[in-house]
Amino acid sequence: MQFPSFLRYPLYRFVILTLLLLAGSSSALGEVSARLSRSAISADETVSLTIQIKGENEAKPNLSVLDTQFEILGRSQQQSISVINGNVSRSRGLNLTLLPKTTGNLEIPPIPVGKEATAPLRLQVNEGMGESNGVPGSDVFIELELSETSAYLQQEIVLTLRLFMGEGVRGEQLSDPKSNLPDTVIQRISETQYKTQRAGENYQVVERRYAVFAYQSGQLKLDGVRFSGRGGGRGGSIYDLLNSPFGNQKVDRHIYRAVSDAVNIDIKPIPANFNARHWLPARNLQLVETGLTQNNQQIAGKPLTRTIMLFADGLTSAQLPAIDMSLPEGVKQYPDRPEMKDNLSGAGITGSRQNKVTLVAANPGDYELPAIEVPWWNTETDRMETARLPARNIEVLGGTALVPPPLSKRSGSSTTAGETTPAAANLPVASESTDNPLTHWLIWVLALGWITTLVVWRMSRHRSKQQAAVPAAIDPAEAVRRQSIEQAIETLEGAYHEQDRDAARDAWLRWGELRWPEKAPGNLNRLSHRCPKRVAEAILALDLTFYSQDERSNWVKFDPSVLRKKSVLSTNMIREQQTALTPLNP
Known part of the structure; x- marks a missing residue:
């Protein structure tokens, strides 16, 4: 086999070998390309960017160059290998869902992939609808409803929020209302979901209810609630934020943003004719008692438990005051820690406070527990009312009342005049004379024994005190x-x-x-x-x-x-x- 004559020179052979190596290297690096699904969109829409990498390039694309002008909402990957006539070729792709941050003629800069980079692309972004509240018939709109447009200080106001989303719209974020007055408490009390129709359109509805308590009088303003979501993809459950990895990632998505109108509430100060110690504006307030009846009997020194419960519709348990119980002299109270509970429902908050008190009377006698009164303001009738527990009577018996009385000395030593006991009738009458010497000795022996017993008892008692002190009985x-x-x-x-x-x-x-x-x-x-x-x-x-x-x-x-x-x-x-x-x- 003969080679061309120019290959005889080393310089030509070196040039040809270098060209062959460069061609092989280019094939090993592969090809990198990028394309957009559309060239023009609005600010409320997304666009798909596909990066295609062919060959043996295993590097990852550097997506940080997109952060300035775009927000990446989703991404997916795909890879393929093909064999044709023994030649193996590889290809992998990266699909990105982009949301523009600005408007105008934007440039997607080259995206580095190892030593390679994609070509720059142009995208026209037009003005969108922005944040606004729709109307029935729109894809998304929000309604706010107040239970009261004018309320007293610390009175419960129920705010109902309804978010209407049309078919194909999926929610991503729904904010809570915010107040312009400091120290305003806004607590979510319920959330439900259901379907309804408005203006001939089907909607998925998210309904939230909030309990609002203003602690400062004046004009209370609740700022508009903001919503953001997307549409254009496959339908799913509400607030389904997960993208299906097997779905068509090239489908463009529309971004929805809505903000509700602000609502205003006139917060009035405490009425001048309310002169009680604690301000309690409520729809209903009740005092309930257990443990005592109208008349009670109790042993002196034995504890008696009295339980008083305070319930209020429209107040939290933290707003309910401690129950003051004035007691008569001679009766002591030992209260337990109060139990506080809040029952949340769509109608509002019902707060409860339960007080358990142990009553102890040391001395017998008749005691009257004074009536308990809790003044409050009825927000439905707009007037002052008083919840009341009537006075209770307690009859305290002596500690020995149940012990049978001892026998009298008279009944044990003598009988009533004119009566004769059979035993006494048969006993011989002893002589009252004490001149018998035996009697004198017997008296001295008995006296000496009694004195000895007394001395031994005193010594043993003193010794037991030294060994261990016996603790005194505790009341x-x-x-x-x-x-x-x-x-x-x-x-x-x-x-x-x-x-x-x-x-x-x-x-x-x-x-x-x-x-x-x-x-x-x-x-x-x-x-x-x-x-x-x-x-x-x-x-x-x-x-x-x-x-x-x-x-x-x-x-x-x-x-x-x-x-x-x-x-x-x-x-x-x-x-x-x-x-x-x-x-x-x-």
Whole structure:
């Protein structure tokens, strides 16, 4: 075989070999290309970008160059291998769903894939509809409905939100309403989904209800609720955010954005003719009692449990006040920690507060528990009303009332005049004379034995005291009180461990109620006045967090176990301080 004459020169052979190597290298690197599904879209629409990679290029596309002008909503991959006449070729593709961030004539820059890159592409993005609320018949629209357009301070207002989505629209995000007034509480109480028709169109509806409580009078404005979703793909369940990996990823999706109109509520101050201590605006309020009847009998020193429940429609349990129970002298109370519950429904919130109190009367007698009254404001009739429990009577019996009385001495030693017992009739009458010497000796022997017995008993009693002191019997009421104080300290320790300031405040007040059941402190400030310096500083540090905007954690440094380890000392110090200085606002 003869080669061409120019191949005899080394320079020509080197050039030809280099060209062959470059061709092989280009084939090994492969080809990279990109294409758009459309060249023009609106700002509310998406576009599909497909990146095709052929050959042995295993590098991943660098998509960070798209972040400036586009948001990547979805992506999928596909790969294929083909064999033709023994030649193996590979191809893989990446499909991206892009949402433009700006409008105008946008350029999709070259996307690096290893040492290769795609060619730049042009996309025209026109103005979209933007955020606006539709009307019945549109693909998406929102309705807001208020139970009250004018309400009192702290009165419950039920806000109903309805999101209507047409067929093929899938929701991605639905915001909650926001208030322009500070200290306004907005709590979601229910959410339902159903289907309906409006203006001849079928809609999937998401209905949410909120309980709104304004703590500042004035004009309350609830900003519009915002919604974002997409459409154009296959139908699915509401708020289905997962794209099917087996679906057609090239289908363009339409982006829907809607914002509801803002609503305004006139918040009125507390009426001038309401003169009660606690402001309670509610649709209904009731007091219920268990454990006592109209007339009760009880043994002195034995505890009696009284349970009082306060229910209110339109108020949370946190808004319900502690129930004040004034007791007659001679009756002590040992309250348990109140049980607070909130029942949420589409109609609103029903708050409940249950107070259990252990009553102990040490002395027998007749006691009257005064009536309990809770004034409140009926928001439906717009007038002041009073929930009332009638007075209760307790008859306390003596501790020995059930023990049979002992026999009288007279009945054991003599009989009534004119009566003769059979035994006495047959007994011989002893001589009253004591001149018999035997009688004298018998008296001295018996007296000496009695004195010896008394001395031995005194010595054994003194010895038993030295060996072990017998603890004094604890009054049942005091035992109940000590157990309740221990539970309050355990609750306080848990609140400090969890750094839950609301639970810590409740636990402190509970502890204060047990320390001073006759006149419990109503807040942390009053409680601090009755405590020694170290405890008072810890209470004031916690109280400061409820009136400062700064989130401070210094209050958690206090160790509530001090109340248990130095309980006797703390009690004495507290009593001494309370005796020396009576607070101005007890």
